[in-house]
Amino acid sequence: MAKELWEGNAAIAEAAIRAGLEAFFGYPITPQTEVLEHFSKRLPELGRVFLQAESEVASINMVYGAACAGARVMTSSSSPGVSLMQEGFSYIACSEVPAVVTNIMRGGPGLGNVQPAQGDYFQAVKSAGHGDFHMIVLAPSNVQEAIDLMVLAFDLAEKYRTIVMFVADGSIGQMMEPAEMPPMRPVRPPEERAEWALTGAQGRKPNIITSLYLGAENMERVNIRLQAKLREIEKNEVRWKEYSTEDADLLLVAFGTVGRVCQTVVREAREQGLKVGLLRPITLWPFPGQRIAALAEQVKGILTVEMNAGQMVEDVRLAVEGRCPVRFYGRMGGPIPLPDEILPELEKLNAEVGGEEE
Amino acid sequence: MAVEIPEDMELVYSYPESLTKVRTHYCPGCTHGVVHRLIAEVLDELGVRERTIGIAPVGCSVLAYYYFNMDFAEAAHGRAPAMATGIKRVSPDKVVFTYQGDGDLAAIGTAEIIHAANRGELFTTIFVNNAIYGMTGGQMAPTTLPGQVTTSSPTGRNVQTAGWPIRMAELLAELPGVAYVTRQSVLDVPAIRKAKKAIKLAFQTQLAGLGFSMVEILSTCNTNWHMTPVEALEWAKEHMVDYFPLGDTKMTDAVRALKEGK
Known part of the structure; x- marks a missing residue:
């Protein structure tokens, strides 16, 4: 495909669509609102799910639900909104369902401003939520790389059944650059959803997706499994x-x-x-x-x-x-x-x- | 569960396929078991167990997924309606329900339930109201009655400082996206029979795609109310029903037609 002029935020959204995104749940916040706006137009015309939620708390839990159902799903926000989502990140990480979140970072702390910033590095890399876990964190430095990393984000999320965060600052989100979109991947049909997903227990034992493990040894076993997965990611996925x-x-x-x-x-x-x-x-x-x-x-x-x-x-x-x-x-x-x-x-x-x- | 019934006999009882055969962790006298059973019977009767996805709350029924024999997710506190929205939107052919308590639905998850209801999400909520936080040991709930003593309202709920109990069935009835909301109880046998009919109608409302449906169920917590199970049932009838009147708060014409078999 030939290069076209793309605004960063719209490019991020379109790249996710090309990567087979089935559903987007989000809430407006500057400087990422164009992501949501692009989805609001494109997803319904493609017969896919777009929903503007009542808050970032709701968005991430809608993502959690859709991910449990085995759909390719994402949300997008900017710094203060991402803080509201942190409860959900922790649940998603522990439940081991794949999900993608973009953070178009702005100035903080607090309400801060809508200028480009990288103040959420600690949050993304070290303190994504309560408990021991890491998200895979991808950081593009131009619009083309943002497109390529969005596609990669979904592949990594599903390969490791984990949460992938895509961090860019407002300047990448709002600049326009020539970039090339990948071809449209077909959306995975519902009957091909993963065997662990909640699809109705037809002719099989029920699937349960939870992050509750009562008992010290039970919770430790889950933590050991999660840590082993993170070591595997560290071994395979470092990029620079x-x-x-x-x-x-x-x-x-x-x-x-x-x-x-x-x-x-x-x-x-x-x-x-x-x-x-x-x-x-x-x-x-x-x-x-x-x-x-x-x-x-x-x-x-x-x-x-x-x-x-x-x-x-x-x-x-x-x-x-x-x-x-x-x-x-x-x-x-x-x-x-x-x-x-x-x-x-x-x-x-x-x-x-x-x-x-x- | 194929059972050979001799010709001169009639099957009058069987264990619902929608329940697993395990012992629950609920306290003796708790009414969660009754509510679970009613839901399971309804899902069996509708023949939808194999395409149903439930969402458990945080609270005493946090482990509901062990007791229902179907796909289940466990939500964060109060977020079950958001999760249900996510699941149903990407799986519109499934039957989706949330099972929530009063702290979960009427305090920390108020925004999620109101907006899911307002969007007319096509899932069903079973809202178990026992006027107290059970799992954390008996603190004041959004539905705790005025004057009711709990571990966090030791001199009784003072409405001047703690506000009034929230009537969720009435609140949600105002929203255009809501097709069917009713308040029932499981405080005696006739009430249990009525509650089952309401649960069935709520799931039928979902199956017919008519809008959001919720059954609020007045329930007891004899442990944290410090009563015997029988005393708790009597206390709820005497005090809760006055503040939380039983009956339908919203039934659209389409749901009424469904109920009357039109």
Whole structure:
């Protein structure tokens, strides 16, 4: 298919439709409302389910229900709405049903604003809800990657019967870029739903989907199974991209929109004679910590750049384990760090680690 | 359950296929078992067990999925109507019902039940109202009567500070999406027979696609009311029925026609 001009939010919705989405349940919130609006038009005309719920709490529980019934389903929201959904994330993770959630992140905390931000990294990666679990977290840095990752999100959710979160900030959601849509996959017919799904116990034993396990040993057994699955995901699904790391003395680590800005920083820094490379995590969980640790053996210092007060940098430091200095630069509540702010930080780091400009 | 019936005999009792043959965890004297049985008999009579999906609540009936012999999901507290909405929308040919208590439906899940009812979702809710939080040990519920003593209203419910008991059957009756809402009880045998008829009509309303249906059932909690089972039944008849009058609060013409077999 040829490239067309797509707005990020509409592209996310259309990509989900192409991936065989059967139902969407959601609630309006800026800056993701265009996702919901795109679905409200497209899903009914395709004979699929669109429902505007009374709240994000209801949306995620509708998703939970439809996922239990074996349908390919998703919801979408932005930071404050995602906080309301966290109860549901935990139930979905424990019940092991597949579901996809997008968070088009905005400035916080609180009601915050509707500017692009990455303040929900901790929430997505480390504290998605009560109890021990992780979501798979995918972070695109442009519209084409958003499309590709939406399709991947459903495949991963069903492969591991787990919850997949797709995080982008408002700038990716609302920018327009040329991008190519995948072909339309057929929707799975109801009679082909998974054998564990709630489809009516016709000629078989009843299926029960629950997250209640009374008794300490019972609950521990479930936790051990869930953790084993998470280790499997860590083994198979770590994704990242590298730019000019082969000969790098300094490494930038950044995701999403800033990951894209940092590609420019790499180019400009190299024009100045600084040998800078970039690692851009695509899966925030599982985190590409092993690769960062390997690069920490090669480079003299690492600068992590984020649109928050320093969240992913904690995971970078955990991976690096003191092999080299790890510094941080970030903006909070809406401003996007630009190359002319990031370059001086790189120069500072270069001086700190005793590097010279060629 | 094929049983050979001799020609000169008539089958007058059998165990519903829609129930599993296990011992429940309910307290002696609890009326949940009666309500379970009524639902199971109705689903058997309608011949829909193999295409029914139930949603259990958080509360004493949290383990209902062990007692019903059909596909079941366990919802978060109060969210059963949202889950039921999700299930029914992607499985419109299934029979879907939620089984909820008063804390679940009338406190933490108020938004979910009102909006599901208002959308006219094609599922059925069985709402068991016993005026108390049973599983957590007898705290004040949204339906606890004025003056009723609970562990969180130790001097009796003070309506000045705790508000009034909510009449859900009346509240939902106002919504255009609702086809059938009734309040019944399981406090004596005639009431149990009437409650079964109401449950059947509610599921028939769903099967006919007429709109949302709910049966509220006045029930007892002798354990947390600190009474014998018989005293609890008498107390409920004396006090609950006054505040929560029995009968239909909403029946559309289409449901009435269905009831009258037209």
